[in-house]
Amino acid sequence: MPRPMTPGAGRTALAPPPAAAPRRGSKLEIRAPGRGGNGPDSAYGAGGSLPRWAEAWTDTAAGRVLRVKTAPGFRDRLDLLRSRLVRRRERIRVAPGLYAVGAPGADTPVFVTANYKPSFDALRFALIHRDAWLLALDTKGVNVWCAAGKGSFGDEELLRRLRASRLDLVAPRSDLVLPQLGATGVSAWKVARATGRRTRVGPVRAADLGAWLDAGFVAAAEMRRVRFGLGERAVLIPREVAARAGLFALALLPALAFAWAAGFGAASGAGGAGPAALAARALSWWAAPAGGLLAGLVAFPLALPLIPFRRFSAKGALLGAAWAAAWLAATRLPPLESAAGALASTALSSWLALEFTGSSTFTSQDAVKRELRIALPLQIGGLTLALLALGARLVLALADAAGGAR
Amino acid sequence: MNGKTRTFAYPGNGRSLEIDAALCRACGACFEVCPHATIAPDADGVARVARREACMECGACARACPFGAIAVEAGVGCAAAILSGLLRGTAPDCGCGGSDGGCGDGPPCC
Ligand code: SF4
Ligand code: SF4
Numbered sequence A: 001m002p003r004p005m006t007p008g009a010g011r012t013a014l015a016p017p018p019a020a021a022p023r024r025g026s027k028l029e030i031r032a033p034g035r036g037g038n039g040p041d042s043a044y045g046a047g048g049s050l051p052r053w054a055e056a057w058t059d060t061a062a063g064r065v066l067r068v069k070t071a072p073g074f075r076d077r078l079d080l081l082r083s084r085l086v087r088r089r090e091r092i093r094v095a096p097g098l099y100a101v102g103a104p105g106a107d108t109p110v111f112v113t114a115n116y117k118p119s120f121d122a123l124r125f126a127l128i129h130r131d132a133w134l135l136a137l138d139t140k141g142v143n144v145w146c147a148a149g150k151g152s153f154g155d156e157e158l159l160r161r162l163r164a165s166r167l168d169l170v171a172p173r174s175d176l177v178l179p180q181l182g183a184t185g186v187s188a189w190k191v192a193r194a195t196g197r198r199t200r201v202g203p204v205r206a207a208d209l210g211a212w213l214d215a216g217f218v219a220a221a222e223m224r225r226v227r228f229g230l231g232e233r234a235v236l237i238p239r240e241v242a243a244r245a246g247l248f249a250l251a252l253l254p255a256l257a258f259a260w261a262a263g264f265g266a267a268s269g270a271g272g273a274g275p276a277a278l279a280a281r282a283l284s285w286w287a288a289p290a291g292g293l294l295a296g297l298v299a300f301p302l303a304l305p306l307i308p309f310r311r312f313s314a315k316g317a318l319l320g321a322a323w324a325a326a327w328l329a330a331t332r333l334p335p336l337e338s339a340a341g342a343l344a345s346t347a348l349s350s351w352l353a354l355e356f357t358g359s360s361t362f363t364s365q366d367a368v369k370r371e372l373r374i375a376l377p378l379q380i381g382g383l384t385l386a387l388l389a390l391g392a393r394l395v396l397a398l399a400d401a402a403g404g405a406r
Numbered sequence B: 001m002n003g004k005t006r007t008f009a010y011p012g013n014g015r016s017l018e019i020d021a022a023l024c025r026a027c028g029a030c031f032e033v034c035p036h037a038t039i040a041p042d043a044d045g046v047a048r049v050a051r052r053e054a055c056m057e058c059g060a061c062a063r064a065c066p067f068g069a070i071a072v073e074a075g076v077g078c079a080a081a082i083l084s085g086l087l088r089g090t091a092p093d094c095g096c097g098g099s100d101g102g103c104g105d106g107p108p109c110c
Helices: A074-083 A117-126 A144-150 A155-164 A180-184 A188-195 A206-214 A230-234 A237-243 A245-250 A252-268 A275-306 A312-331 A335-358 A365-405 B029-033 B060-064 B079-088
Strands: A054-060 A063-068 A097-101 A110-114 A132-137 A176-178 A199-201 B039-041 B047-049
Touching: A054 A097, A074 A117, A110 A117, A110 A144, A117 A132, A117 A206, A132 A155, A144 A180, A155 A188, A176 A180, A176 A188, A180 B029, A180 B060, A188 A199, A188 B029, A230 A275, A237 A245, A237 A275, A245 A252, A245 A275, A252 A275, A252 A335, A252 A365, A275 A312, A275 A335, A312 A335, A312 A365, A335 A365, A335 B079, A365 B079, B029 B039, B029 B060
Parallel strands: A063 A097, A110 A132, A110 A176, A176 A199
Antiparallel strands: A054 A063, A097 A132, B039 B047
8 A cells, every 4th residue: 555645525524423322123133233333342232142144153352242153044045035126125235333253353354245145144154164253233134336436435444443343452453354345435544644555456256255365365357357348247136026017907907998098999890808818809909018118127138248239228229119119010909999009018118228227247437327318318208198099099089989879 | 130139329419428548447347338339449458439329318428538538418308308408407317216107128218
């Protein structure tokens, strides 16, 4: 580390952490205590049952800390699975503070992470057969990269947590290993200056930690790169689909309206349409928006690098339009229904693809803003036209009905 | 260009990234933290923008530089966050940590 030259604003005036009474939750594994969680053992109660992922209490110069397990248990796997399905995954967390892996000593490195349990878990599993300290920052259950972007994984919280865990007593000579993706929030040189400790930047993925340590804290170029391969993209899909279930249901409304209108048309012409025919008609229209949603939520993440165009909204629109073409060929509905379905499929897929910029790992805010400015009006325009087509169809049906009644 | 080391670039990325070569002391901290290998050293070890379109403007390099040689307008590149910011008249906020989903796991997102 070179001698820092730039003044580090606000690096010292840190308020002491609030002294919070430990709150006991029924499920200690996932429930963090109040905002404190300071002392090594304030969070998980004294003498109470251990969290399932801990082996034992271990004594340090500043009190007891939990020694964590380094092999995944059933609950850990379940937590990981849950984190990929549920919207509120920030509830899957551990208490912030200091933990031990193996039998760490006064100069064993301290690995800093977030208190999002899957992040914490990946770190402890990567440190199997090693001695280490783990310091979980209070990121409110948000993973390292997201939290660093928001600032909750930041210099201030790190210094506060170091002080709260009394690391100067526990491990006075330890280096701090900072996760690379935390660099958006934590400035290694400022932390080094404020603590007098050496800081090192660990690899992007916890799984590479072993190799990084064995190489003497040297990262191969590949370890410093964020990947976004098929696997990384695929795991994002279930949560996205689950989060959008409401849209699939919402699309049933216009589908039923179209079917209803078609029923009127049929009633005024060749005989009435039964409920089964109505349902079939509704479903055949619903396939258009539903397919558009799936194109944006499933096909787009999977095929991302293969789809022509570079902008996400254009890629998404292409997928939605492709589905619309197939749907048009298969259903052959009357013009207004066809137009509405095709527009809805294309616009929905385009929007969901653009929204995927939030899950992707390489889009900058300014670039997304620029794209949004062009794409959003088109997407809104497409959906508006689809609604107008529906409105026109309903008016025609009512006119038909009035004509038939006369 | 295989799946692992594939370079993802995005049109319009990295416009605000600037490195002041005169301030750079070739310490290497910025190359170390950049998740997209956007910055590479020249023959003297001085930081240079090597692949601007790979830069997601996350700001890690600027924060890592002890000599203030890098400037970048950092923010989350997430359409939903930008939109909700526009609607509420606030800065883009992805709200992951709040009730909103949409953000990726491990690496991804905000
Ligand atoms: S802003 Fe982020 S992506 Fe861009 S060069 Fe800096 S560290 Fe790399
Ligand atoms: S961190 Fe700053 S001083 Fe060090 S190489 Fe990068 S630009 Fe140069």
